[in-house]
Amino acid sequence: MKIIIVENELYLAQSIASKLGETGLETETYSSIKEAMKSNGDVYLLSTNLPGQNTAPLISKFKDKIIILMVTYINNDTVSEPLKLGAKDYIVKPFMIEELLRKIEHYQEYQNLKKHTILYQEYMKNLLQDIETDFNPSKITFPLVIQTNYQRLIDKVVFEYAQINNKLLTFIPLGEKSWREKMANCSTNSLLYITEIHTLKKTDREQLLILLESRDFILCSTTELETDFPTMTLNTDSKLYDQNEILTIDDYVKFIVNSFQYRFPDTELSKKLGISRKSLWEKRKKYGLFKKK
Numbered sequence: 001m002k003i004i005i006v007e008n009e010l011y012l013a014q015s016i017a018s019k020l021g022e023t024g025l026e027t028e029t030y031s032s033i034k035e036a037m038k039s040n041g042d043v044y045l046l047s048t049n050l051p052g053q054n055t056a057p058l059i060s061k062f063k064d065k066i067i068i069l070m071v072t073y074i075n076n077d078t079v080s081e082p083l084k085l086g087a088k089d090y091i092v093k094p095f096m097i098e099e100l101l102r103k104i105e106h107y108q109e110y111q112n113l114k115k116h117t118i119l120y121q122e123y124m125k126n127l128l129q130d131i132e133t134d135f136n137p138s139k140i141t142f143p144l145v146i147q148t149n150y151q152r153l154i155d156k157v158v159f160e161y162a163q164i165n166n167k168l169l170t171f172i173p174l175g176e177k178s179w180r181e182k183m184a185n186c187s188t189n190s191l192l193y194i195t196e197i198h199t200l201k202k203t204d205r206e207q208l209l210i211l212l213e214s215r216d217f218i219l220c221s222t223t224e225l226e227t228d229f230p231t232m233t234l235n236t237d238s239k240l241y242d243q244n245e246i247l248t249i250d251d252y253v254k255f256i257v258n259s260f261q262y263r264f265p266d267t268e269l270s271k272k273l274g275i276s277r278k279s280l281w282e283k284r285k286k287y288g289l290f291k292k293k
Contacts, residue, residue, distance in 0.1 A: 001108070004041035005029045006058070007070065008050050012093075016045065019097040033058050043104055045070055046087070048078040059085040066107045068100070121163065128156040130259075135234060137161035142191070142216035145231040147224060151195060153236045154220040158193050167191050174208070175199045183211060192217035197225065254287045261291055 003020055007013035008031045017027040030036040033053045036044075043066040046055055059067055063086025071078045072093050079090050088107050091100055131153055137160045148154050162169040170186040172179050175196040183192065192215055197205060209227055212219070225231070253273060257280070260269060270280040284290050 001025060001043065002041040003027045003043045003045060003104075004036060004039045005045045006033065006036045006050070007031070007045070007047040008053075009047070016097070016100075020101075023101065037061060042066065043068065043108075045100075046082075048072075048082065055082060056085055059087050063087075066104065066111065068103055068107075070095075121159075124155075124159050128152060128159070131156050131236065133157065133234075133236060137164060140218070141230070142218070143212065143229050144217070145219045145221060145225060145227055145229050147221050147231060147233045149222065149235045151220055151222055153234060154195075154218070157234070158218055158220075162191065169193055171195075180211075183215075188215075190216075194219040197221050198223050253283060254289070257283060257287065257289050261289065 003017075003025050005013050005016055005027060007016070007029065010031065013029040013031070017029050020027050028039060028041065030039065033050065033055060036058055041062075044058070044062055045068055046058065047070045048055060049070075049072055059082055067082075067087040069079060069082055069087050069090035070093055071090050074090070074092070083090070089103055091103060131150075133153055133156060135157055137157055140157070140161050146154050146157075158169070161167065168187065168190045170182070170190040170192050172182055172186075172192055172194045173196045174194060176182070186192070192212075194208075194212075194217055197208070197219060198221070200208065209229075212229070219225075219229070256273060257269070260272075264272070266277055266280055270277045273280065275283075
Protein backbone atom coordinates (compact mmCIF):
# COMPACT_ATOMS: atom_id res chain seq x y z
CA MET A 1 0.00 0.00 0.00
CA LYS A 2 1.38 3.38 -1.03
CA ILE A 3 0.62 6.51 1.00
CA ILE A 4 0.73 9.89 -0.77
CA ILE A 5 1.36 12.79 1.62
CA VAL A 6 0.41 16.23 0.30
CA GLU A 7 1.79 18.77 2.78
CA ASN A 8 3.73 22.03 2.24
CA GLU A 9 5.26 21.98 5.72
CA LEU A 10 8.38 19.95 4.87
CA TYR A 11 9.27 18.93 8.43
CA LEU A 12 5.75 17.67 9.16
CA ALA A 13 5.58 15.75 5.86
CA GLN A 14 8.94 14.07 6.54
CA SER A 15 7.90 13.23 10.10
CA ILE A 16 4.67 11.56 8.97
CA ALA A 17 6.50 9.69 6.19
CA SER A 18 9.16 8.46 8.62
CA LYS A 19 6.64 7.15 11.16
CA LEU A 20 4.56 5.45 8.47
CA GLY A 21 7.72 3.96 6.97
CA GLU A 22 8.55 2.37 10.32
CA THR A 23 5.31 0.37 10.04
CA GLY A 24 6.32 -0.96 6.63
CA LEU A 25 4.23 1.40 4.52
CA GLU A 26 5.55 2.98 1.31
CA THR A 27 5.21 6.78 1.15
CA GLU A 28 5.67 9.66 -1.28
CA THR A 29 5.54 13.33 -0.30
CA TYR A 30 4.42 16.31 -2.38
CA SER A 31 4.30 19.98 -1.46
CA SER A 32 1.81 21.01 -4.13
CA ILE A 33 -1.48 19.83 -5.61
CA LYS A 34 -0.09 20.13 -9.14
CA GLU A 35 2.71 17.66 -8.40
CA ALA A 36 0.44 15.27 -6.49
CA MET A 37 -2.00 15.11 -9.40
CA LYS A 38 0.57 12.98 -11.26
CA SER A 39 0.93 10.50 -8.39
CA ASN A 40 -0.58 7.04 -8.05
CA GLY A 41 -1.27 5.97 -4.49
CA ASP A 42 -3.75 3.97 -2.43
CA VAL A 43 -4.16 6.51 0.37
CA TYR A 44 -3.92 10.30 0.16
CA LEU A 45 -3.13 12.34 3.27
CA LEU A 46 -4.13 15.80 2.13
CA SER A 47 -3.38 18.96 4.04
CA THR A 48 -6.15 21.58 3.76
CA ASN A 49 -3.70 24.32 4.74
CA LEU A 50 -2.04 24.87 1.36
CA PRO A 51 -1.99 28.65 0.74
CA GLY A 52 -3.12 29.58 -2.77
CA GLN A 53 -3.85 25.99 -3.73
CA ASN A 54 -7.20 24.38 -4.54
CA THR A 55 -7.59 20.82 -3.22
CA ALA A 56 -10.81 20.16 -5.15
CA PRO A 57 -9.18 18.84 -8.38
CA LEU A 58 -7.11 16.28 -6.49
CA ILE A 59 -10.09 15.09 -4.43
CA SER A 60 -12.25 14.78 -7.54
CA LYS A 61 -9.58 12.83 -9.40
CA PHE A 62 -8.81 10.39 -6.58
CA LYS A 63 -12.21 10.17 -4.87
CA ASP A 64 -12.24 6.39 -5.37
CA LYS A 65 -9.08 6.16 -3.25
CA ILE A 66 -8.83 6.74 0.51
CA ILE A 67 -8.45 10.49 1.08
CA ILE A 68 -7.94 11.65 4.65
CA LEU A 69 -7.81 15.39 5.26
CA MET A 70 -5.20 16.78 7.64
CA VAL A 71 -6.73 19.93 9.15
CA THR A 72 -5.69 22.52 11.72
CA TYR A 73 -9.29 23.59 12.35
CA ILE A 74 -12.74 22.45 11.27
CA ASN A 75 -15.02 24.55 9.10
CA ASN A 76 -16.95 24.33 5.83
CA ASP A 77 -13.90 24.89 3.61
CA THR A 78 -11.51 22.51 5.40
CA VAL A 79 -13.88 19.61 6.08
CA SER A 80 -17.51 19.85 4.90
CA GLU A 81 -16.90 20.71 1.23
CA PRO A 82 -13.98 18.28 0.73
CA LEU A 83 -16.08 15.47 2.24
CA LYS A 84 -18.88 16.26 -0.21
CA LEU A 85 -16.38 16.03 -3.07
CA GLY A 86 -15.25 12.54 -2.07
CA ALA A 87 -12.74 12.73 0.79
CA LYS A 88 -13.38 9.89 3.27
CA ASP A 89 -12.44 11.43 6.63
CA TYR A 90 -10.31 14.02 8.43
CA ILE A 91 -7.83 14.15 11.26
CA VAL A 92 -6.92 17.25 13.28
CA LYS A 93 -3.28 18.31 13.58
CA PRO A 94 -1.36 17.51 15.67
CA PHE A 95 -2.34 13.83 15.75
CA MET A 96 -0.97 10.54 16.98
CA ILE A 97 0.26 8.26 14.18
CA GLU A 98 -1.69 5.38 15.77
CA GLU A 99 -4.92 7.31 15.28
CA LEU A 100 -4.07 7.88 11.62
CA LEU A 101 -3.24 4.19 11.12
CA ARG A 102 -6.60 3.18 12.63
CA LYS A 103 -8.41 5.40 10.14
CA ILE A 104 -6.41 4.04 7.22
CA GLU A 105 -7.04 0.43 8.30
CA HIS A 106 -10.77 1.11 8.76
CA TYR A 107 -11.24 2.56 5.27
CA GLN A 108 -9.04 -0.06 3.66
CA GLU A 109 -11.25 -2.79 5.18
CA TYR A 110 -14.34 -0.90 4.01
CA GLN A 111 -13.04 -0.65 0.44
CA ASN A 112 -12.11 -4.34 0.40
CA LEU A 113 -15.60 -5.24 1.60
CA LYS A 114 -17.13 -3.14 -1.19
CA LYS A 115 -14.95 -4.88 -3.78
CA HIS A 116 -15.84 -8.31 -2.41
CA THR A 117 -19.55 -7.44 -2.39
CA ILE A 118 -19.41 -6.32 -6.03
CA LEU A 119 -17.49 -9.50 -6.95
CA TYR A 120 -20.03 -11.79 -5.26
CA GLN A 121 -22.96 -9.89 -6.78
CA GLU A 122 -21.47 -10.21 -10.26
CA TYR A 123 -20.72 -13.89 -9.68
CA MET A 124 -24.26 -14.63 -8.46
CA LYS A 125 -25.75 -12.71 -11.37
CA ASN A 126 -23.64 -14.73 -13.82
CA LEU A 127 -24.40 -18.02 -12.03
CA LEU A 128 -28.18 -17.46 -12.12
CA GLN A 129 -28.57 -15.58 -15.40
CA ASP A 130 -29.84 -18.58 -17.40
CA ILE A 131 -32.67 -19.30 -14.97
CA GLU A 132 -35.86 -17.94 -16.44
CA THR A 133 -38.60 -16.41 -14.30
CA ASP A 134 -41.26 -13.79 -14.83
CA PHE A 135 -41.85 -13.41 -11.08
CA ASN A 136 -41.68 -9.82 -9.86
CA PRO A 137 -39.52 -9.63 -6.68
CA SER A 138 -41.43 -6.50 -5.58
CA LYS A 139 -44.40 -8.77 -4.78
CA ILE A 140 -42.48 -10.35 -1.89
CA THR A 141 -43.82 -9.71 1.62
CA PHE A 142 -42.59 -11.16 4.90
CA PRO A 143 -42.68 -13.70 6.35
CA LEU A 144 -42.89 -16.03 3.36
CA VAL A 145 -42.50 -19.73 2.62
CA ILE A 146 -41.81 -20.57 -1.03
CA GLN A 147 -42.27 -24.13 -2.27
CA THR A 148 -40.35 -24.82 -5.46
CA ASN A 149 -39.02 -27.53 -7.73
CA TYR A 150 -35.69 -25.73 -8.01
CA GLN A 151 -33.89 -23.86 -5.25
CA ARG A 152 -31.73 -21.80 -7.61
CA LEU A 153 -34.87 -20.19 -8.97
CA ILE A 154 -35.62 -18.86 -5.49
CA ASP A 155 -31.96 -17.91 -5.06
CA LYS A 156 -32.36 -15.64 -8.08
CA VAL A 157 -35.61 -14.10 -6.81
CA VAL A 158 -34.26 -13.48 -3.30
CA PHE A 159 -30.90 -12.02 -4.36
CA GLU A 160 -32.62 -9.75 -6.88
CA TYR A 161 -35.01 -8.56 -4.17
CA ALA A 162 -32.15 -7.86 -1.73
CA GLN A 163 -30.15 -5.95 -4.33
CA ILE A 164 -33.08 -3.87 -5.60
CA ASN A 165 -34.21 -2.96 -2.09
CA ASN A 166 -30.70 -2.66 -0.58
CA LYS A 167 -31.75 -5.20 2.03
CA LEU A 168 -29.30 -6.87 4.40
CA LEU A 169 -29.52 -10.60 3.76
CA THR A 170 -28.45 -13.47 6.01
CA PHE A 171 -28.20 -16.86 4.33
CA ILE A 172 -28.97 -19.82 6.62
CA PRO A 173 -28.64 -23.29 5.06
CA LEU A 174 -30.16 -25.67 7.61
CA GLY A 175 -27.79 -28.43 6.55
CA GLU A 176 -25.11 -26.66 8.61
CA LYS A 177 -24.93 -27.68 12.27
CA SER A 178 -24.42 -24.06 13.37
CA TRP A 179 -27.72 -22.76 11.93
CA ARG A 180 -29.16 -21.99 15.40
CA GLU A 181 -26.13 -19.89 16.42
CA LYS A 182 -26.13 -18.13 13.05
CA MET A 183 -29.79 -17.22 13.43
CA ALA A 184 -29.34 -16.06 17.02
CA ASN A 185 -26.34 -13.85 16.18
CA CYS A 186 -27.63 -12.13 13.05
CA SER A 187 -29.06 -8.62 13.11
CA THR A 188 -32.79 -8.25 13.75
CA ASN A 189 -32.87 -5.93 10.72
CA SER A 190 -31.57 -8.68 8.47
CA LEU A 191 -33.81 -10.63 6.13
CA LEU A 192 -33.25 -14.35 6.70
CA TYR A 193 -33.01 -16.55 3.63
CA ILE A 194 -33.43 -20.15 4.81
CA THR A 195 -32.91 -23.30 2.76
CA GLU A 196 -32.51 -27.08 3.18
CA ILE A 197 -35.38 -27.52 5.65
CA HIS A 198 -35.71 -31.09 4.36
CA THR A 199 -32.48 -31.92 6.26
CA LEU A 200 -34.07 -31.25 9.66
CA LYS A 201 -35.76 -33.80 11.89
CA LYS A 202 -39.37 -33.14 12.81
CA THR A 203 -38.55 -31.76 16.27
CA ASP A 204 -35.86 -29.42 14.88
CA ARG A 205 -38.24 -28.28 12.15
CA GLU A 206 -40.90 -27.43 14.76
CA GLN A 207 -38.30 -25.53 16.81
CA LEU A 208 -37.23 -23.57 13.72
CA LEU A 209 -40.78 -22.48 12.94
CA ILE A 210 -41.18 -21.23 16.52
CA LEU A 211 -37.93 -19.24 16.30
CA LEU A 212 -39.14 -17.64 13.06
CA GLU A 213 -42.37 -16.25 14.51
CA SER A 214 -40.89 -12.79 15.18
CA ARG A 215 -38.50 -12.58 12.21
CA ASP A 216 -38.62 -11.43 8.59
CA PHE A 217 -37.67 -14.41 6.47
CA ILE A 218 -38.01 -16.24 3.19
CA LEU A 219 -37.93 -20.00 3.63
CA CYS A 220 -37.32 -22.05 0.49
CA SER A 221 -38.57 -25.65 0.52
CA THR A 222 -38.19 -28.18 -2.29
CA THR A 223 -40.76 -30.43 -0.60
CA GLU A 224 -44.29 -29.79 0.58
CA LEU A 225 -44.28 -28.00 3.92
CA GLU A 226 -47.19 -27.39 6.28
CA THR A 227 -46.95 -24.12 8.23
CA ASP A 228 -49.17 -21.26 9.38
CA PHE A 229 -46.96 -18.80 7.49
CA PRO A 230 -48.02 -17.35 4.12
CA THR A 231 -46.96 -19.81 1.43
CA MET A 232 -46.58 -19.63 -2.32
CA THR A 233 -45.43 -22.05 -5.02
CA LEU A 234 -42.91 -21.00 -7.64
CA ASN A 235 -41.67 -23.56 -10.16
CA THR A 236 -39.66 -23.46 -13.37
CA ASP A 237 -38.97 -25.57 -16.44
CA SER A 238 -35.50 -24.00 -16.91
CA LYS A 239 -33.72 -26.10 -14.31
CA LEU A 240 -29.95 -26.20 -14.68
CA TYR A 241 -27.84 -29.24 -14.02
CA ASP A 242 -26.61 -29.45 -10.44
CA GLN A 243 -23.85 -31.92 -9.54
CA ASN A 244 -25.65 -32.64 -6.25
CA GLU A 245 -28.87 -33.57 -8.05
CA ILE A 246 -29.74 -36.79 -9.90
CA LEU A 247 -31.76 -36.04 -13.03
CA THR A 248 -34.09 -38.43 -14.81
CA ILE A 249 -33.10 -39.31 -18.39
CA ASP A 250 -35.90 -37.09 -19.69
CA ASP A 251 -34.83 -34.18 -17.47
CA TYR A 252 -31.21 -34.57 -18.59
CA VAL A 253 -32.11 -34.60 -22.30
CA LYS A 254 -34.40 -31.61 -21.75
CA PHE A 255 -31.59 -29.77 -19.98
CA ILE A 256 -29.09 -30.48 -22.76
CA VAL A 257 -31.47 -29.47 -25.54
CA ASN A 258 -32.51 -26.30 -23.71
CA SER A 259 -28.90 -25.32 -22.93
CA PHE A 260 -27.17 -26.15 -26.22
CA GLN A 261 -29.76 -25.85 -29.00
CA TYR A 262 -28.40 -22.42 -30.00
CA ARG A 263 -24.75 -23.51 -29.83
CA PHE A 264 -24.92 -26.54 -32.14
CA PRO A 265 -26.88 -27.35 -35.30
CA ASP A 266 -29.49 -30.09 -34.87
CA THR A 267 -27.36 -32.64 -36.71
CA GLU A 268 -24.47 -32.22 -34.24
CA LEU A 269 -26.70 -31.89 -31.17
CA SER A 270 -28.56 -35.12 -31.96
CA LYS A 271 -25.23 -36.87 -32.58
CA LYS A 272 -23.86 -35.74 -29.20
CA LEU A 273 -27.02 -37.04 -27.51
CA GLY A 274 -26.76 -40.35 -29.37
CA ILE A 275 -30.20 -40.00 -30.97
CA SER A 276 -31.52 -39.37 -34.47
CA ARG A 277 -32.62 -35.96 -35.75
CA LYS A 278 -36.17 -37.28 -35.89
CA SER A 279 -35.96 -38.31 -32.23
CA LEU A 280 -34.57 -34.86 -31.37
CA TRP A 281 -37.49 -33.23 -33.19
CA GLU A 282 -39.93 -35.44 -31.27
CA LYS A 283 -38.32 -34.45 -27.96
CA ARG A 284 -38.48 -30.76 -28.89
CA LYS A 285 -42.19 -31.18 -29.53
CA LYS A 286 -42.66 -33.09 -26.27
CA TYR A 287 -40.80 -30.51 -24.18
CA GLY A 288 -41.93 -27.42 -26.10
CA LEU A 289 -38.32 -26.43 -26.80
CA PHE A 290 -38.52 -25.23 -30.40
CA LYS A 291 -35.88 -22.69 -31.40
CA LYS A 292 -36.88 -19.05 -31.38
CA LYS A 293 -36.12 -17.32 -34.67
